[in-house]
Structures are given as C-alpha cells and as structure tokens.
Amino acid sequence: MLIKKIFLLSLVIIPISSYAEEFSIIIKSPSGKTIKDAVVTLSSKDNKKLQTGKTYKIDQINKTYVPHVTIIPAGNNISFPNKDNIRHHVYSFSETKKFELPLYEGTPTEPVTFNKSGIAVLGCNIHDWMRAYVFISDTPYYGLSGESGSVTIKNIPKGDYSLRVWHSRLKNQSDFKPTKIKVTSNQTHPYQATVALKPAFKIRRAPKAKRRKY
Amino acid sequence: MITSQAYYKNLILSLSILSTTIISSVSQANTFGDIDIGVINDDNLTRSDYNSDKKAGTALELFADYGKFYDLNNNLSATSSLFVQYTSHFDYDKLSTFGFGVSGSLRKKLGLGAYSSSVQSILSITANNVNDSKRDNKTLDLSLGWNKRLNDMWELSAGVSLDNSDATNKVFDTSGTSIYFSSDYTISEKLLLNFGVSQRSGDIISVTSTSNPNYTYISLASGTNNISDKVFGSGLTAYRVNATTLILKTSLSYALNDDSSFNVGYEHQNSSLAYGIDYKNNIIRANYIYIF
Numbered sequence: 001m002l003i004k005k006i007f008l009l010s011l012v013i014i015p016i017s018s019y020a021e022e023f024s025i026i027i028k029s030p031s032g033k034t035i036k037d038a039v040v041t042l043s044s045k046d047n048k049k050l051q052t053g054k055t056y057k058i059d060q061i062n063k064t065y066v067p068h069v070t071i072i073p074a075g076n077n078i079s080f081p082n083k084d085n086i087r088h089h090v091y092s093f094s095e096t097k098k099f100e101l102p103l104y105e106g107t108p109t110e111p112v113t114f115n116k117s118g119i120a121v122l123g124c125n126i127h128d129w130m131r132a133y134v135f136i137s138d139t140p141y142y143g144l145s146g147e148s149g150s151v152t153i154k155n156i157p158k159g160d161y162s163l164r165v166w167h168s169r170l171k172n173q174s175d176f177k178p179t180k181i182k183v184t185s186n187q188t189h190p191y192q193a194t195v196a197l198k199p200a201f202k203i204r205r206a207p208k209a210k211r212r213k214y
Numbered sequence: 215m216i217t218s219q220a221y222y223k224n225l226i227l228s229l230s231i232l233s234t235t236i237i238s239s240v241s242q243a244n245t246f247g248d249i250d251i252g253v254i255n256d257d258n259l260t261r262s263d264y265n266s267d268k269k270a271g272t273a274l275e276l277f278a279d280y281g282k283f284y285d286l287n288n289n290l291s292a293t294s295s296l297f298v299q300y301t302s303h304f305d306y307d308k309l310s311t312f313g314f315g316v317s318g319s320l321r322k323k324l325g326l327g328a329y330s331s332s333v334q335s336i337l338s339i340t341a342n343n344v345n346d347s348k349r350d351n352k353t354l355d356l357s358l359g360w361n362k363r364l365n366d367m368w369e370l371s372a373g374v375s376l377d378n379s380d381a382t383n384k385v386f387d388t389s390g391t392s393i394y395f396s397s398d399y400t401i402s403e404k405l406l407l408n409f410g411v412s413q414r415s416g417d418i419i420s421v422t423s424t425s426n427p428n429y430t431y432i433s434l435a436s437g438t439n440n441i442s443d444k445v446f447g448s449g450l451t452a453y454r455v456n457a458t459t460l461i462l463k464t465s466l467s468y469a470l471n472d473d474s475s476f477n478v479g480y481e482h483q484n485s486s487l488a489y490g491i492d493y494k495n496n497i498i499r500a501n502y503i504y505i506f
Contacts, residue, residue: 086244087285091326100326102288126285128328128363200403201366203328206469207248207503208398208406208477 023153023183024190027145027165029197034149035167037069038195042153042161042183043139050140055079055111058122058132060088063205065122065132069168071144074136077111088127094120096136119166129203133168150190158183163191171196244285246293250277252477252501259306260446261418261485261493264426269446271305275501279317289323299340308346308445315340315353331362334373346445348383359394369398377416385441385454390416406467408479414459418485420493421445421452431489457487474504 027038052075059066060082072078082088082105090101096118101108103126114120117138124130135142141161143151162178170176175195257270281295295317303309317338324331340353359373371394378389394412401407421443422432433440436453443452465479481497 086283089285089288093327100288103285123328125288125323125326126291131328201400202403203363203366204400204406204469205472206467206475207473207505208408208465208467208475 021156021158021183021185022187023141023156023161024187025151025163025165026190026192027149027151027167028192028194030194034145034147035195035197036145036147036149037167038145038149038151038193039069039071039135039166040143040145040151040153040193041137041139041164041166042141042156042181043164043178044159044161046157046159047139047141050075050138052076057081058134059083060090060124060130063088063124063127063130065130067132069133069135069144071135071137071142072114073140073142074117074138075113075115077113078134079107079111081107088130089125090122091125092120092122092134094118096120097134121168129205131202135166156183158185163193165193165195167195167197169197169200171198244283245281246283246295247280247506248278249504249506250501251275252499254301254497254499256495256497258493258495259309260421260450261495262420262422262426263428263491263493264422267422267426267450269306269421271303271309273301273303273309275499276300276302281317288326291321291323293317293319297338297340306445309344309349311342311344311349313340313342329363329365331360334359334361348441349381349386349445351379351381351386353377353379367400371396383441385439385452386419388417388419388454390414392416404469406469408463408465408467410461410463412461412463414461416456417454418457418459418487418493419452419454421450423450428489428491431491435488435491455487457485457493459483459485473506474502477501477503 023042025040027035029035050073052073055077056070056072057079058070060080061084063084070078080090080101087103087105089103092099096116097114097120099112114134114136117136120134120136122132122134141153141156143153145151161181161183163181164176164178166176181191252275253272254275255270255272258268259271260267260269262268277297277299279295279297281293284292286292297317298314301311315338317336319334319336321332321334324333336357338355342351342353344350355375355377357373357375359371361371363369373394375392375394379387381387392412392414394410396408396410399407422429426432432453432455435455440451440453443450461481461483463479463481465477467475467477469475478500479498483495485493
C-alpha cells in the first residue's frame with residue numbers, strides 16, 4: 001500500500017520538478033554598478049496563459065507612489081489607495097493605458113484594469129514630482145531587480161526564450177530589444193545584462209531659492 | 215501713489231475674506247511651512263553713484279512661513295500663508311528690520327501633466343518695522359506669472375509684478391512695476407541652476423552726500439523727496455528717484471534631501487535714472503531652506 005502511494009506521488013512530483021527551473025540575471029551599468037528597478041521578462045511562443053483578474057496595489061505615501069515600478073500581467077487590475085491625509089490625482093497619458101482618477105482621498109472604489117501590454121507612466125497633477133511606472137507584461141515570466149540588481153524568475157519551463165530588460169531611464173532603447181537565451185536546468189551562474197541609464201533628472205521636490213523682490 | 219493706511223486695512227480684510235471663502239469651499243487643505251536662513255552681502259546699500267558714498271554691508275536673513283495649500287480641483291490650487299521675516303544688518307543696525315505679513319496665491323494649470331504650463335498670481339502684504347523708524351513701511355506685492363516645464367531639465371517662468379510700499383516718511387514710499395524671466399536648469403539630481411533677468415520701472419531710495427558731483431542733478435531728479443539721513447553716517451541725504459533697474463541674477467541650489475536645500479546666489483543691479491546717472495550694486499547670498 002505504501003509503495004503504491006509513493007509511486008503515485010512520484011508521478012505528480014516528477015513533472016513539476018522538470019517544469020520548475022529558475023532563471024537568474026544581474027543587471028548592471030557599464031561601470032559595473034548594480035541597477036535597481038529594472039524589469040526583466042522572458043517570453044516564448046509557448047508562454048502559458050496569463051492569470052487575470054488579480055488586483056495589485058500602488059500606494060500614495062508622503063506624496064510618493066509606492067512602489068515606483070510595478071509589473072503586472074496584462075488583464076489585471078491596480079488599485080491606488082491614497083494613504084496621505086491630502087487629496088491626490090492619478091493620470092496616465094500613455095498609449096498603453098490612458099486614464100484619470102480625479103482628486104480623491106482614501107481608496108477609489110474601482111481599480112483600473114490594464115489589458116494592453118506595454119508601459120504606463122503615472123503622474124499626479126497636483127504634485128508634479130510624483131511619478132510611477134506600470135509595466136504590463138505579456139508573459140508570466142518576469143521580475144523586478146532590487147538594490148542588488150538581481151532578478152530570479154522561478155517556475156519557468158526549460159527552453160528558448162526572448163530576454164528583455166527595461167528601465168524607466170533606459171539611455172538606449174536598443175537595450176530593450178529581445179535577446180535569445182536558453183533556460184536550462186543547470187544554470188550555475190546568473191546571466192549578466194549591461195544597460196546604460198540616463199541621469200536621474202526627475203522633477204525636483206526639494207525647495208529652491210525664492211524669487212525675492214527688488 | 216497709494217499711501218492710505220485704510221487701503222491696506224481693506225486689502226488685508228479682503229484677503230482674509232478670500233482665504234476664508236477658499237477654506238470653506240474645499241474639503242481638503244494641506245499645511246506647509248518654510249524656514250529660510252541666510253547671509254546676504256550688498257556692495258552698495260546706499261544705491262549711490264559716488265564711490266565715497268557707497269556703503270557695503272552684510273546681513274543675516276531669517277524667513278519663516280506657515281500656510282495651507284488647497285487643491286480646488288484637478289487644475290486649480292491656492293495657498294494662504296502667514297510669514298515673519300527678520301534682517302539683521304551687521305554694519306548698519308538702523309537698517310535691521312522685522313516684518314510679518316500674509317500671502318495668498320492662486321495657480322491654474324493649463325492642462326494635465328507635469329509639462330503643461332500654468333499661470334499663477336501671488337499677493338502678499340507685509341508690515342515692516344525698521345530700526346530707523348522713518349523707514350517703517352507696509353508693502354504690497356502682486357505678481358502674475360506663467361510657468362512651463364519643457365522637460366525634466368528645463369523649466370521657464372515669466373511674468374509681471376507690482377510693488378508698493380507705504381512708509382512712515384513719504385520719502386521712503388516706493389512703487390514699481392517689473393517684468394521678469396527666469397529659467398531653471400537641472401544639472402544633476404541634486405543641483406539646480408537658475409538664471410533670471412528682470413526690469414523694474416519705479417522708485418528707488420538712494421543715499422548720498424552733498425559732495426557728490428551729481429548732487430545738483432540728483433536734487434533735480436528727486437524734487438522735494440529727500441530727507442537728512444543718519445543711517446549710514448552724518449551729512450548724508452536720502453532721496454527717492456524714479457529709475458529703470460535691470461537685474462541679472464543666478465543661483466545654484468543643492469538639494470540636501472527632499473525637504474531642504476543649500477543655495478548660493480549672485481545678483482547684479484543697474485539702475486538708470488535721469489541725467490545719465492547710474493547706480494550699480496552686486497548682491498551675493500547664501501541660504502539654507504527647509505520645508506515641512
């Protein structure tokens with residue numbers, strides 16, 4: 001009886017273990033500095049179907065969007081809770097998703113659905129320095145780099161993929177072109193991608209000298 | 215020139231009513247405050263054309279305000295604030311001034327997004343108490359400006375402004391009209407460079423001695439608007455003349471974090487009046503600003 005159970009369990013485990021590969025990559029600048037908030041995607045002709053209907057969240061805290069970069073699979077939603085004690089306004093002019101949430105406090109009742117893959121840049125018309133990016137992925141295999149610049153994508157089948165790396169300050173859009181890679185079961189060292197970024201010319205929030213009268 | 219005290223009282227009352235109306239018409243208001251501490255040096259405080267009459271001086275400047283920000287709708291916002299300011303002159307203590315006042319602004323964004331242009335109007339009323347009491351004054355400043363951020367590096371602004379000062383002694387009454395243009399250039403994430411040019415047409419106060427070779431012309435230009443003045447020493451006369459002043463300025467702002475910055479600036483002023491008389495002065499300043 002016990003042998004039969006083990007046999008049946010192995011039938012379940014074996015396909016899963018052959019499916020559950022990992023892909024690791026480190027994103028660095030040409031000078032070797034690790035890059036945070038880089039989006040990594042892997043796509044293939046056999047991409048599994050995207051899970052939809054989930055609601056992600058981008059908070060507004062201390063007049064800042066948190067997180068700065070959010071990745072969601074196409075067909076999912078984002079809610080925008082305002083955790084400040086003032087009103088905020090959320091807009092996107094991006095072709096991927098144009099929308100506007102007029103001034104509000106608290107959490108809007110309806111989240112925003114992002115059906116089309118691409119990038120949506122968010123802003124607040126009251127606080128111009130507030131900016132966030134939504135990367136709407138057409139593949140379920142994606143990841144966002146942290147301070148270490150590394151991304152690990154788990155549960156990905158072995159095979160040939162197109163690797164793309166995106167960052168909100170990409171200097172050369174050619175860096176966003178796909179690169180062919182192979183996901184194997186024996187990746188011993190992480191891939192390394194080098195991307196050049198534009199300087200961080202975000203709209204400044206700090207005060208500047210006032211214009212004084214003569 | 216408007217000199218009536220009643221005029222200012224009415225203006226302050228109007229501003230208060232306007233502020234109250236705004237406050238009651240919106241449900242949300244965000245408080246804000248600024249603290250600004252700095253040092254300023256002016257190489258020609260007397261605004262004199264005669265070298266031996268030119269007096270340079272350094273002062274400590276303190277400014278603090280506290281106010282409310284109102285988001286009236288997606289494109290319209292307003293502020294109202296109270297402020298105090300103190301200037302302590304190291305070299306000429308009689309010029310040291312304590313002031314307080316109210317300020318209000320209305321800003322209309324002409325579209326959606328960080329790069330859409332906006333227009334803004336600012337009104338402020340200040341009561342200044344100067345150690346030399348004949349210089350005590352109440353001032354009114356009104357500006358109407360346009361602002362446009364071209365991209366994350368360049369921001370332009372331009373506008374017109376009016377200033378009017380009603381002093382205890384009428385010689386120190388002044389009024390003027392200015393046009394200005396200013397641009398901010400982001401050098402790096404921390405550094406911001408500003409260039410500005412403005413031209414003001416109006417009254418300026420100058421102090422000189424009778425030994426000034428141009429004294430006769432200055433007397434003609436000022437008419438009866440002069441008074442014996444001992445702030446910079448004996449034997450000097452303060453007078454009011456009408457002049458056109460070109461102001462060129464630049465400043466560099468270093469962001470210490472999201473809430474504070476260290477700033478240095480240079481300003482050159484050139485005032486031209488009748489009879490070919492020019493007053494030139496240079497101002498340098500360094501200040502720390504904290505916002506909350």
